[in-house]
Amino acid sequence: MGSSKIAKTNESSLRYLSVNTYGSVMGISGLSLAWRLSHHLFGTSSLISEWIGLMAIIIFAFLSISYMIKWVKFPQVVHSEFSNPIAGNFFGAITVGILLISSIILPYCRLLAQTVWILGTILTIIICYFLVSRYFMVKQDQLHAVPAMLIPVVAILNVPVTGVLMPFAWAHELNMFCFAVGSIAAFIFLTIIVSRLLHQEPMTTAMNPSLLILIAPFEVGFLAYVNLTGTIDMFASILFYFGLFLFTILFFKASNKSIPFSTTWWALSFPLAVLSNASLKYAAYVNSWPLKGIAAIILVLVTVVITVLFIRTMIHLISGKLLRG
Incomplete structure (x- = not known):
């Protein structure tokens, strides 16, 4: 009877499993890829990237099983979450996780990585x-124009970031399509979001960690552009440096210790991870010690931030605070 009651309690608590928890998969996967670049640039151990990548895959599998159970048990809750003008954007985090995992797997099993990438690309689109498209169906409340609005378009920008090595004849044009859609949509949405942040009521304090998402289109765009063109030119430098500049403005506001901890804090992780990837790639190209120093500092910072987020998440999960209505 006791074990049955516990199982039922665990199932019911899944109704409070938020889709934004997939931000952890995005951040940890991005961190794994950053340490892979660090191995080539600084000679750090490849085991660091491999272990972090394995952790990302395990967490993704665990979250996916849990969220599928939630979908079966509480379909109306999942529908409500998807329909929410703010929370619904985080469903894009699921597909970003799939795309990044394909890159983690690629060196070890090309066929599996290609299969995962195709699945991730289809779901992302x-x-x-x-x-x-739902933004064009009904009148939108301008207060709903928050940084999370960028997640679906950042997701589609990740297709060329992760798919540049795919051998399919159609892959290049698909990557170009996704780059075009993601970059132009990101420009439009950024304009709307910044206008809302400057001229409307401020977001709730709990949403402040998501401010760092504003740097993601620039750094993901940088990686996608460099992958497609095969070079770092002036336009790529503009994308990288503006994202870095925006990071210096937003980081301390987004990571203020006074903000109560919740799964929304994971919104910090992926923008930091992608900034780390971009800075490592840029530093390797320029081969300048100041830029290598910046890349190393950012890598250490994102590693510390994600480690702290992971520990705090586990503490809240064990204590029962994480899945509480």
């Missing part, structure tokens, strides 16, 4: 289409 579908989710991006539905989440973006």
Whole structure:
């Protein structure tokens, strides 16, 4: 009887499992890829990237099983979450996780990585289409224009970031399509979001960690552009440096210790991880010690931030605070 009651309690607590928890997969996967670049640039151990990548895969599998159970047990809750003009954007985090995991797997099993990438790409385009198209169906509340609005378009920008090595004849044009959609949509949405942040009521304090998402289009765009063109030119430098500048403005506001901890804090992780990837790639190209120093500092910072977020998440999960209504 006791074990049955506990199982039922655990199942019911899954109704409070938020889709924004997938931000952890994005951040940890991005961190794994950053340490892979660090191995080539600084000669750090490849085991660091491998272990972090394995952790990302395990967490993704655990979250996916848990969220599928939630979908079966509480379909109306999942539908409500998807329909929410703010929370619904985080469904794009699921597909970003799939795309990044394909890059983690690629050196070890190309066929599996290609299969995962194709699945992630299809789901990314579908989710991006539905989440973006709904903005044109009904009148939107300008207060809903928050940084999370960028997640679906950042997701589609990740297709060329992760798919540049795919050998399919059609992959290049698909990557170009996704780059075009993601970059132009990101420009439009950034304009709307910044206008809302400057001229409307401020977001709730709990949403402040998501401010760092504003740097993601620039750094993901930098990685996608460099992958597609095969070089770092002036336009790529503009994307990288503006994202870095924006990071210096937003980081301390987004990571203020007074903000109560919740899964929304994971919104910090992926923008930091992608900034780390971009800075490592840029430093390797320029081969300048100041830029290598910046890349090393950012890598250490994102590693510390994600480690702290992971520990705090586990503490809240064990204590029962994480899945509480």
